[in-house]
Amino acid sequence: MNIILLGPPGAGKGTQAQRLVDERGIKQLSTGDMLRAAVKAGTPIGLKAKAVMEAGELVSDEIVSGIIGDALDELSPDTGIIFDGYPRTAAQAESLDEILEARGRSLHHVIELEVNEDALVDRITGRFTCANCGEGYHDRYKLPAKEGVCDKCGSTEFKRRPDDNEETVRTRMAEYRAKTAPILPIYEARSIVSRVDGMASMDSVAGQIAAVLDA
Numbered sequence: 001m002n003i004i005l006l007g008p009p010g011a012g013k014g015t016q017a018q019r020l021v022d023e024r025g026i027k028q029l030s031t032g033d034m035l036r037a038a039v040k041a042g043t044p045i046g047l048k049a050k051a052v053m054e055a056g057e058l059v060s061d062e063i064v065s066g067i068i069g070d071a072l073d074e075l076s077p078d079t080g081i082i083f084d085g086y087p088r089t090a091a092q093a094e095s096l097d098e099i100l101e102a103r104g105r106s107l108h109h110v111i112e113l114e115v116n117e118d119a120l121v122d123r124i125t126g127r128f129t130c131a132n133c134g135e136g137y138h139d140r141y142k143l144p145a146k147e148g149v150c151d152k153c154g155s156t157e158f159k160r161r162p163d164d165n166e167e168t169v170r171t172r173m174a175e176y177r178a179k180t181a182p183i184l185p186i187y188e189a190r191s192i193v194s195r196v197d198g199m200a201s202m203d204s205v206a207g208q209i210a211a212v213l214d215a
Contacts, residue, residue: 113198
């Protein structure tokens with residue numbers, strides 16, 4: 001089963017994708033991770049991407065498509081895929097169709113995690129983690145049992161991501177809407193778009209996604 005998981009930063013895509021990987025054996029293809037891996041490995045497409053990145057330019061759709069094609073070629077045909085961070089434009093959606101068709105694959109589901117912007121800002125700006133073990137906390141929803149002490153490892157050091165502020169979060173939301181707006185109608189016309197409540201609990205969101213995939 002090949003799916004695209006959509007949702008703004010902080011909507012929980014990473015968490016849900018990992019659950020699908022663990023529970024269903026689906027492979028997550030993150031364009032960012034694959035680009036870095038291809039550059040590090042020095043593959044032909046990776047060398048091309050490296051030259052573009054070192055010149056300070058954006059990596060072209062052609063290069064990204066090539067990296068996705070290479071990644072699919074390394075997987076068995078019956079391995080399901082979650083596309084993460086791709087496609088972002090109508091042109092990339094067209095390229096993905098060609099990439100899949102050339103390998104006897106097709107796209108089965110496009111699942112969008114819908115969120116309330118104000119609630120998402122609250123969710124993201126309040127989060128912090130243990131600097132030692134990475135355990136996650138939140139100013140309002142999940143404080144350590146003992147103030148200033150990590151429940152998991154006992155550390156007293158905590159950290160916040162510098163970009164977890166309201167202005168940055170709202171900018172990222174606007175960017176997400178601008179980028180996904182062109183591709184959703186393409187998939188809606190094929191009746192493969194489903195929307196789930198991304199503001200629900202992690203287990204509830206996972207249940208909604210499972211219901212879509214098992215329908």
